[in-house]
Amino acid sequence: MKVGLFIPCYVDQFYPQVGIATLQLLEKFGCEVSYPAKQTCCGQPMANSGYEHLTHDCNRLFISNFSEYDYIVSPSGSCVLHIKDHLHDDKREVEATHVRTHIYELTEFLTDILKVENLEAHFPHRVGVHQSCHGQRGLHVAQMSELVAPPFSKPEKLLNMVTGLELVKLDRLDECCGFGGTFCVAEEAVSVRMGIDRVDDHVKNGTQILTGGDMSCLMHLEGVIRRRQLPIKVMHIAEILNSK
Amino acid sequence: MNHADAAEKFNKDFDRTTWHDETLWWVRQKRDRAAFAIPEWEALRETASQIKHNVLSELDNYLIEFEKNAQKNGITVHWAADAHEHNEIVLSILKSQGVTQMVKSKSMLTEECHLNPYLAENGVEVVDTDLGERIVQLAGEPPSHIVLPCIHWKKEEIGVLFHKHLGTPEGCADPILLTHAARENLREKFLTRRVAITGVNFAVAETGEFVVCTNEGNADMGAHLADVHIACMGIEKIIPKREHLGVFLRLLTRSATGQPITTYSSHFAKPRAGQEMHIVFVDNGRTTQLGREEFRNSLKCIRCGACMNTCPVYRRSGGHSYHNAVAGPIGAILAPNLDMTKNADLPFASTLCGSCSNVCPVKINIHEQLYEWRQVLTKSGHSPMAKTLSMKAMSAVLSNPAVYRLSGKIGRFTMANAPFVVNNSLNPWFKQREMPEPPKESFGEWYKKNRSE
Numbered sequence: 001m002k003v004g005l006f007i008p009c010y011v012d013q014f015y016p017q018v019g020i021a022t023l024q025l026l027e028k029f030g031c032e033v034s035y036p037a038k039q040t041c042c043g044q045p046m047a048n049s050g051y052e053h054l055t056h057d058c059n060r061l062f063i064s065n066f067s068e069y070d071y072i073v074s075p076s077g078s079c080v081l082h083i084k085d086h087l088h089d090d091k092r093e094v095e096a097t098h099v100r101t102h103i104y105e106l107t108e109f110l111t112d113i114l115k116v117e118n119l120e121a122h123f124p125h126r127v128g129v130h131q132s133c134h135g136q137r138g139l140h141v142a143q144m145s146e147l148v149a150p151p152f153s154k155p156e157k158l159l160n161m162v163t164g165l166e167l168v169k170l171d172r173l174d175e176c177c178g179f180g181g182t183f184c185v186a187e188e189a190v191s192v193r194m195g196i197d198r199v200d201d202h203v204k205n206g207t208q209i210l211t212g213g214d215m216s217c218l219m220h221l222e223g224v225i226r227r228r229q230l231p232i233k234v235m236h237i238a239e240i241l242n243s244k
Numbered sequence: 245m246n247h248a249d250a251a252e253k254f255n256k257d258f259d260r261t262t263w264h265d266e267t268l269w270w271v272r273q274k275r276d277r278a279a280f281a282i283p284e285w286e287a288l289r290e291t292a293s294q295i296k297h298n299v300l301s302e303l304d305n306y307l308i309e310f311e312k313n314a315q316k317n318g319i320t321v322h323w324a325a326d327a328h329e330h331n332e333i334v335l336s337i338l339k340s341q342g343v344t345q346m347v348k349s350k351s352m353l354t355e356e357c358h359l360n361p362y363l364a365e366n367g368v369e370v371v372d373t374d375l376g377e378r379i380v381q382l383a384g385e386p387p388s389h390i391v392l393p394c395i396h397w398k399k400e401e402i403g404v405l406f407h408k409h410l411g412t413p414e415g416c417a418d419p420i421l422l423t424h425a426a427r428e429n430l431r432e433k434f435l436t437r438r439v440a441i442t443g444v445n446f447a448v449a450e451t452g453e454f455v456v457c458t459n460e461g462n463a464d465m466g467a468h469l470a471d472v473h474i475a476c477m478g479i480e481k482i483i484p485k486r487e488h489l490g491v492f493l494r495l496l497t498r499s500a501t502g503q504p505i506t507t508y509s510s511h512f513a514k515p516r517a518g519q520e521m522h523i524v525f526v527d528n529g530r531t532t533q534l535g536r537e538e539f540r541n542s543l544k545c546i547r548c549g550a551c552m553n554t555c556p557v558y559r560r561s562g563g564h565s566y567h568n569a570v571a572g573p574i575g576a577i578l579a580p581n582l583d584m585t586k587n588a589d590l591p592f593a594s595t596l597c598g599s600c601s602n603v604c605p606v607k608i609n610i611h612e613q614l615y616e617w618r619q620v621l622t623k624s625g626h627s628p629m630a631k632t633l634s635m636k637a638m639s640a641v642l643s644n645p646a647v648y649r650l651s652g653k654i655g656r657f658t659m660a661n662a663p664f665v666v667n668n669s670l671n672p673w674f675k676q677r678e679m680p681e682p683p684k685e686s687f688g689e690w691y692k693k694n695r696s697e
Contacts, residue, residue, distance in 0.1 A: 019687030050622030057643030137598035146602035148285035180595030189252035223677030
């Protein structure tokens, strides 16, 4: 199985350890993984700001980087959702469609395609999950609290395979953290307030390690945690699933 | 003031923001309990959405059917193309009665049309009879929420307001006493006013009747005691059959406040002997929205307010920050249709988290429409030039791998060696958050060293 590793721009630049953990996890489960060197960004920052018409070049680049793989996997639900919903190219629509229908967020790839049942990971900490909105409501990696439907969570299913790990129960299961792309600076006051409230929920319920499937939300929450000097460490879920 | 600035002002009072958020979250939780008690809840939502789909496709026919049946029942039907025409029609009815005072129960449509200030300018005194609306009316404010108009007011503050206007004892903040005072004050208005306006929740095409839902019974008090009943409604409030109320009435209040049904769901079918009954149908941009394919579903809205209660941005910025009669996520997709220039900021007052679309009882894809409005507003020139320039620059960098790698390297080097370049007051991120710590190498650089041959 040939897997193209898509490491979003800000993960590439600021969180290389997340890319490394994702790569090692996929290799551990026998995937033939490559990282196309010419990748940059999915185009979401422009599109969500109202400039989807400026993403054509990003789309072309993304298609030429990833169309040859059986699967494309990324440690970011938000970027994956953007590709799934918006990747098009008039001249290469067949390839664009292949990419849109074969791109997966890491945890859904592990549970749905690799059908992982055993991780051999050990992580003796109290872990609080931040369920990012695009992964949850967009990709359905977990059930949302609004719907009258049976609960499930792919990330939590994986975390429950990690020995020594204790999952923290939050007061608000799936409230947005307030990152929201350019929202985080355009609506700075509300964004920060939402971040503070999310972090407080974790503090109140005894989270030691705050994790999730979207490093962008975690970068925002980490920014709030560090400014307020709170005793919580932030790690991407790939790092925990890959821990020994 | 745009949404971001108003929201920043709102957030200056940290504890009050906490209180506002928790109050509305409590309503969302009540909605959850009510919804989860109905096993077929999702099927109900789908049915409601499909009925409204049919309504929007056959709107003209249902309106004509309603008009025919209503006229048969003795109701006078009026048609208003816009807010101004609506207000003129109401005023002309008042003038024909020689009336300068009236009562009005809750109607977001009359808020949308700014009826109260129009009538005031024309010498008519309007008394809002919904308790929440009465409170904001006394305070000289518009409602901040379509179902809970004074949700931003604390009971102590209402006590001060009522002391000033209704003569309640100074310092009295007991909700029962305050409600009693409002009731006594309103009773005299109900008994003496000869004209009553109500809103309309549903108008049934097959019977020519309309349904008004309230918890306080104030619409009924007004309509039953007055010689003239004027009901004002947006044209999208029509439903085909009476049996469809079995779907909508089950959804409306469970979504709105978590109650199984409103205390009063009153059917008005024909005027009683000696009474006049009017209904004013208002377009005011609705047919324009109907013609915008990607936004037409917004007209399915039954005004329950569930999207506001669940919206993490609304709860932390307050209804007034949306500067529109209908606030919150639904307001943000309705308002640009009315005025793109004035409301260009609203579709951006969202993280696109999608919670709104999933509590919506008629399944409006609100967050997807927010995204679409952003594209429409940008393409039609409603975006600041500085933003356009920075987006063009970002696009140029991100579509060229070599430029991207170099910019990343320079950026990380700068953050590590000259952090003051980004850690300053010009960077909105840094105001209340730390920047990420720049690593020595990017993932791409690590991969090249460790995996490439």
